[in-house]
Amino acid sequence: MGHWRHSITLRLSLAFALLATLVFAALGAYLSRSADAHMAELDAHELFGKLALTRHVGSREPTPAALAARLNDVLIGEHGVLVAVDGEKGPIFNWPDSPLAGQLAAAAGAAGETPVRLTLVGRDYRVVAGNVQTAWGETARVVVGRDIRHHTDFLDQLQRDFWLALLAAALLTVVVGILIARHGMRPVRAIAQTAGQISAGQLAARIPETDVPPELAELVVSFNAMLGRLEESFQRLSDFSADLAHELRTPIHTLRMQTEVSLAKPRSNDEYRDLLASNLEEYERLSRMIADMLFLAKAEHGLIVPQREAIPLLELGRQLFDYYGILAESQQLVLEGDELTVRGDRLMLQRAIGNLLLNAIQHTPAGGRVALSVHSREGMAAITVSNTGPAIPETALRTIFERFIRADQGGEGSGLGLAIARSIVLAHGGNLTARSSGEITEFSLTLPLTDSQPGIGEPQPAASSQ
Amino acid sequence: MKILIVEDEAKTGDYLKQGLSEAGFTADLVRNGLDGMHEGLSGGHDLLILDVNLPGLDGWQVLKTLRAAGRELPVLFLTARDQVEDRVKGLELGADDYLVKPFAFSELLARVRTLLRRGRVREAETLALADLELDVLKRRATRAGQRIDLTAKEFALLELFLRRPGEVLSRSFIASQVWDMNFDSDTNVVEVAIRRLRAKIDDDFTPRLIHTLRGMGYVMEIR
Numbered sequence: 281m282g283h284w285r286h287s288i289t290l291r292l293s294l295a296f297a298l299l300a301t302l303v304f305a306a307l308g309a310y311l312s313r314s315a316d317a318h319m320a321e322l323d324a325h326e327l328f329g330k331l332a333l334t335r336h337v338g339s340r341e342p343t344p345a346a347l348a349a350r351l352n353d354v355l356i357g358e359h360g361v362l363v364a365v366d367g368e369k370g371p372i373f374n375w376p377d378s379p380l381a382g383q384l385a386a387a388a389g390a391a392g393e394t395p396v397r398l399t400l401v402g403r404d405y406r407v408v409a410g411n412v413q414t415a416w417g418e419t420a421r422v423v424v425g426r427d428i429r430h431h432t433d434f435l436d437q438l439q440r441d442f443w444l445a446l447l448a449a450a451l452l453t454v455v456v457g458i459l460i461a462r463h464g465m466r467p468v469r470a471i472a473q474t475a476g477q478i479s480a481g482q483l484a485a486r487i488p489e490t491d492v493p494p495e496l497a498e499l500v501v502s503f504n505a506m507l508g509r510l511e512e513s514f515q516r517l518s519d520f521s522a523d524l525a526h527e528l529r530t531p532i533h534t535l536r537m538q539t540e541v542s543l544a545k546p547r548s549n550d551e552y553r554d555l556l557a558s559n560l561e562e563y564e565r566l567s568r569m570i571a572d573m574l575f576l577a578k579a580e581h582g583l584i585v586p587q588r589e590a591i592p593l594l595e596l597g598r599q600l601f602d603y604y605g606i607l608a609e610s611q612q613l614v615l616e617g618d619e620l621t622v623r624g625d626r627l628m629l630q631r632a633i634g635n636l637l638l639n640a641i642q643h644t645p646a647g648g649r650v651a652l653s654v655h656s657r658e659g660m661a662a663i664t665v666s667n668t669g670p671a672i673p674e675t676a677l678r679t680i681f682e683r684f685i686r687a688d689q690g691g692e693g694s695g696l697g698l699a700i701a702r703s704i705v706l707a708h709g710g711n712l713t714a715r716s717s718g719e720i721t722e723f724s725l726t727l728p729l730t731d732s733q734p735g736i737g738e739p740q741p742a743a744s745s746q
Numbered sequence: 747m748k749i750l751i752v753e754d755e756a757k758t759g760d761y762l763k764q765g766l767s768e769a770g771f772t773a774d775l776v777r778n779g780l781d782g783m784h785e786g787l788s789g790g791h792d793l794l795i796l797d798v799n800l801p802g803l804d805g806w807q808v809l810k811t812l813r814a815a816g817r818e819l820p821v822l823f824l825t826a827r828d829q830v831e832d833r834v835k836g837l838e839l840g841a842d843d844y845l846v847k848p849f850a851f852s853e854l855l856a857r858v859r860t861l862l863r864r865g866r867v868r869e870a871e872t873l874a875l876a877d878l879e880l881d882v883l884k885r886r887a888t889r890a891g892q893r894i895d896l897t898a899k900e901f902a903l904l905e906l907f908l909r910r911p912g913e914v915l916s917r918s919f920i921a922s923q924v925w926d927m928n929f930d931s932d933t934n935v936v937e938v939a940i941r942r943l944r945a946k947i948d949d950d951f952t953p954r955l956i957h958t959l960r961g962m963g964y965v966m967e968i969r
Contacts, residue, residue, distance in 0.1 A: 553960075560961030567848045568930050602899060603925040606938045631929045638933055694932060 289465060293457030300453040301446060308442045315438065319431040323406045324395045326361075330424040331393075331410050334363060338412035338420060347414070348373040362405070362425035367418050385423040397428075404428050467496050475503070483511035523684045527569065527694075531562045565694075572696040576683060579703035586625035586707055590730065593620050593654045593661060596629060601652070604637050610646035611667075617654030620661045622727045624708050629727075632704040632712075633663065635697040636723045640667035643721065660710070660726040672716040680714050701725075747862055748772045750791040752782030752808065753824070754800050762795065765851050766858070779803030786812045786819075793862055794821045795854075798836065806839060813840040820861040822854075852914040852963050859913060873908035875955060876968050878947060880908050889947050899924060900943050907956065907966035916963040940964055 333354060341347040344367060355363065355375050363375040364385035374381035384405065387398055391409040398405055405425040412420050474487045486504045489497065542555045578584050597615045605613050622629075633652075640650045648668040655662050672680065679685050681702045684695040705712040710727040749771045753759035759775050766773040774791070776782050779800040786794055786808065794812070798805035805823055812821070820842045825832050827846075836844050842864075843857050873880040877890045885901060887894045896904065902924045906915065917936040921927040924939075940956060948954050957965050 557960035568932060571930065599926065603927050603935055606935050607933065627928055630927065634927070634931065638931070
């Protein structure tokens with residue numbers, strides 16, 4: 281039921297059939313009327329001929345009897361024609377010589393020179409009537425009728441045949457319509473077939489865009505584009521799984537090795553304690569990595585929903601400097617800019633900017649400089665973390681926000697810090713970019729400003745709760 | 747102090763019990779929600795450590811029943827899922843704190859002590875251990891009578907240790923208490939800060955008071 285209701289083939293065929301039937305019916309009605317009119321015209325022609333003849337004879341013959349005799353002669357051989365001439369004193373002539381002509385004359389009533397149709401004893405007649413001035417000085421009434429049965433029979437037959445033809449044509453249209461629609465839908469089925477064959481393993485397959493009708497080209501192009509996007513994210517996912525396996529395998533391998541070796545022979549308590557402590561450190565790293573991976577996975581699926589509280593950025597910067605500054609023993613730290621406030625998740629922004637800061641401090645040589653600046657730019661808060669030091673090569677910059685990418689080979693950290701920073705910024709509706717030239721490496725982060733005036737000490741509760 | 751542990755994971759439960767017992771608490775362990783509810787209702791415990799994901803009667807239901815029955819003991823719940831909804835739900839149902847698995851045992855211990863201390867002890871204004879003294883109001887530290895200059899953060903760090911003598915403080919706990927950095931980051935900031943604090947209060951004195959427990963954190967005590 282549902283299938284039929286939605287079948288394009290069936291709907292198209294029915295629509296074709298309905299349209300064809302309507303057109304045929306209209307055409308048929310028109311033809312039938314034309315034929316009818318044509319018959320009426322033929323009949324009228326004949327009737328007027330007989331009327332003229334009767335008048336002519338009536339105005340010449342001297343007596344009614346002579347008139348009747350003359351008309352009898354003239355009308356010999358005429359079938360289906362009725363003629364009645366009535367004088368002032370009664371019927372003068374009837375043709376054929378039967379009561380029928382008299383009845384017709386009576387039924388004709390007030391008929392004139394415009395043909396009228398009337399039915400007499402189950403037969404249809406077309407009738408005209410007129411007066412004639414006889415030679416003997418009388419005004420006689422002439423009624424001429426024509427039996428039109430053969431015409432109506434013909435029209436009825438025509439109509440019957442026509443309706444049968446119409447029915448046959450409608451059925452034929454449905455059948456042919458189904459075939460045509462099926463044929464027309466063939467490219468769609470071909471697309472469906474191709475799509476059906478695509479599995480996760482062969483996302484590289486595409487539907488050919490060349491031999492597709494223009495109506496479907498758009499569909500095919502967007503379908504292929506979707507496949508492209510799917511392929512890309514699948515690729516990323518599988519790369520990611522491979523990376524993840526690698527990153528997890530390394531520490532687990534270490535744990536296993538050292539545990540096995542330690543158990544191979546008896547050791548002192550101190551050695552066991554060392555082993556356990558070392559294991560604990562690895563476990564901690566592992567669980568931190570898992571937590572970070574989970575965070576990133578959630579961010580990728582839009583499941584990271586930052587809370588929106590007012591965050592004064594310079595204050596956040598000071599707090600981060602307090603903490604990470606401890607690591608910058610030989611580098612100069614500079615915090616500068618305007619007191620801007622954004623709405624965001626304190627914990628997440630702390631983490632994002634903290635990761636950038638930590639990254640900068642770790643890559644700044646002794647005597648170098650790390651700066652965090654906060655400015656307003658194009659309606660956004662622009663936070664820049666820059667540091668002096670050797671530039672990051674262009675190729676490394678391109679992938680610097682990818683997971684497990686460490687610009688410096690064998691660098692410390694999980695390789696997730698910048699990826700996390702980026703996903704946090706994106707979740708806040710901002711953007712994070714990196715550039716590196718000469719002696720300066722710069723991470724620029726933008727965040728939407730609060731609606732209220734930036735920079736003017738905001739009376740936000742969160743801002744004063746510190 | 748009696749602590750009730752409701753935890754269905756055998757190993758986790760056993761080690762929780764052992765760890766808490768060795769830290770000086772009396773710990774009872776039950777392994778399902780129903781027993782947890784009965785034990786909790788019967789009273790006599792000062793704190794409940796409740797795993798949320800339990801077979802049969804889950805942690806939420808246990809918590810709800812206890813609170814409905816008017817049991818006001820502090821509840822620390824453990825969850826494996828770091829979902830905001832979970833945390834909010836637990837706190838709304840009347841839990842006092844939560845930890846997401848996997849967590850450091852020292853972290854759990856610190857939270858347990860905080861919960862047990864809450865509203866009970868007025869914070870002392872002067873703290874002392876051996877010959878180290880700290881005047882919290884005057885922000886002054888002395889060791890063996892000698893005045894020691896500390897930065898604000900160093901002072902906060904020392905105060906944290908002195909308020910929790912003998913407790914193992916993990917790096918992330920210290921970072922969160924002293925710097926308000928509430929995420930686990932892979933840095934040695936705390937290590938460096940402790941090294942500096944030691945240089946001021948420990949290196950030139952005996953006995954040493956701040957001890958490193960490798961892999962776990964730091965503890966301040968007289969050994």
